[in-house]
Amino acid sequence: MMGVIGIILSLVLLMYLAYRGITxxxxxxxxxxxxxxxxxxxxSHLMATYTEIFMKNFAGYCKSYFPIFLLGAVFGKIMDDSGAAKSIAHTIATKLGKDKAILxxxxxxxxxxYGGVSLFVVAFAVFPIATQLFREANIPKRLIPGSIALGSFTFTMTALPGTPQIQNAIPMPFFGTDAYAAPILGIVGGVLMCVGGIIWLTYRAKKAATAGxxxxEHPDENSSGVDVSNLPSFWLAIVPIVIVLVLNYILGKSYYSGIDASYLKDYGTELGKVKGIWSLIISLVVAIVFTIxxxxxxxxxxxxSVNQGAIGSLLAITNTSSEVGYGNVIQSLAAFAIIQNAILGISSNPLVSEAISVNVLAGVTGSASGGMSIALGALGQQYVQMAQAKGINPEVLHRIAxxxxxxxxxxPHNGAVITLLGICGLTHKESYADIGMCSVIIPICTLVIVLILASFGVV
Structure with a gap:
């Protein structure tokens, strides 16, 4: 019993102290x-646990996913510094106009x-445009973080098939899938989150307008709008995003299926476990070169720009790798068997069990990628076995995760939420209710609907 209490207490401390700002x-x-x-x-063999379990799994995760973190960060930085990100955002905003500022x-x-630009770059690129649009439309500034969160943290991060965000790459080695896994479920989930969030934010804007x-007044606001004089054209700016999505699809769905990959046995792996990562790496490299x-x-x-993007990726990958190391230490403890049996005992349906375990651990760690990595690292094999026994397509496991x-x-303790509020110059009190509705409540409701569809065999 003390072991279970120790695990729970360590998880609570991780959540609380991370929220208090300790790395x-x-x-x-x-x-x-x-x-x-x-x-x-x-x-306890504390030093052996640290070097042989924590650090070994830290290094293993870094080995698998560092290229995606690195290239994603470099791509985002190049898109930002070249003005491509601002050009896309400015064109969309101009075409839709102030009457549709939230949309x-x-x-x-x-x-x-969806094109692979990191959410932090997106927030910096879009915020000046958002302030201009919201001011002209007389929509409260406090709704800007919710709007950015809806576009960045939800349907394009987790749902839409093909998204090159790391959250869509992590399940690939576990389930032998690619970025386009379970496309129907992904599209349905993406539409539900997007439409649901826009309905909510529009309702909040109308309610604010009715109240006058x-x-x-935001005297400390330092946004000076966007200088469009040297931005690339929208069509030139959008090409790198198209390259990432199309090339990733072609490589993952057709190219690798026609080659002899038997040599991978010498490396201790197989094509199904690496082709998704390889496709994404190649797509991002081509897009980066094209943009430059x-x-x-x-x-x-x-x-x-390349150097800054590369250096910026280090904190993200080491943070997530640390969470994975932590999760694997917890998994190695005898008391974890009690927790594991409790999670697996929630439902005989592996999709339901997976949905709960990933969601809870993502909440505890304050990290979508960290929580999913811990859950799949600890229980991924069991979910695969349970799914095979029930005839469930591994692609569904991928999309549910x-x-x-x-x-x-x-x-509220999520690092991206705190950063977003800092960029916008707003507080949790002012804006978190809308962030929470768009990126917590609506996505969870969407997950329930997708689980129901998956139970009827929709892929």
Whole structure:
């Protein structure tokens, strides 16, 4: 019993102390060893646990996913510095106009994140445009974070098939799938989240207008709009995004299926486990090169942009790797068998069990990718076996996992939520209710609907 209490206490401390601003790089190993001590007392092999379990799994995760974090960050930085991200957002906003300010912001964020641009870059690129649109439409500024969150944290991050975001890449090695897994379920989930969020935000805007609330006075706002004089054309800016999506599809669905990959046995793997990652790596590299070549005159220093993007990826990958190391230490503890049996005992349906475990762990860690990695690392094999026994397509396991990671992850302690509010110059009190509705409540309701559809064999 003490072992289970130790695991739960370590999870609570991880959530609380991360919210208080302590980096997970420090918290994860300390709290993993704390849980180990609570399980084994003086018989704990703390240093062996740290180097042989925590660090080994830290390194394993980094080996598998570092290229995606690295290339995604570099691509986002190049799209930002070249003006391509702003060009896409500005064109969409201009075409839709101030009367559809909320829709313009959501679609701008959605197009960029679906193309592989990181949500942090998207927030910086779209915020100046959002302030201009919302001010002209006299919509409260407090609704901007919810609009950006809807476009960045939800349907394009977890639902739409083909999205190159890391959340859609993590399940690939576990289930032998690619980025376009379970397309019907993904599209249905994406539409439900997008439409549901826009309906909510529109309702909130109308309610504010009825109450006489306008954009508001924000003397500290330092947004000066967008200088469009040197932006690339919309069509040139959108090509890299099309490259990522189309090339990723072609490679994943057709190219690798026709080659002899028997040599991979020498590397201890098989094509099904790596083709999704390989396709995404190649697609991002081509898109990066294209963006640099076609924006040479706009990129003041391409080398600096690439370097900054690469360096910026390090914190993201090490944070997530630390959470994975933590999860694997917890998994190794004898008391975890009790928790595992409790999770698997929630339902004999592996989709339901997977949805709950991924969502809860994403909420505890405050990280969609971290929570999903921990859950699949600990229970992924069991879910595959349960799915095979019930004749469930592995693609469905993939899509349910991605949808589930995008629910409780956006609780107030989530790093992306805190960063977004900082960019917008607003507080949790002012804007979190709308962020929470768009990125927690509606996605969880969507997940339930998708689970029902999946139970009828929809893929």
């Amino acid at each position: 997970v790089l420090i918290l994860a190993p300390i709290l993993a060893l704390f849980a180990t001590f609570m399980n084994s007392g003086t018989d 313009a912001v959501v679609l701008s964020c959605g197009v960029l994140t 609330e306008g954009y508001g 070549v076609t924006n040479r005159s706009r990129l003041k220093d391409a080398r600096k 991605t949808l589930a990671c995008g629910g409780l992850d956006s609780l």
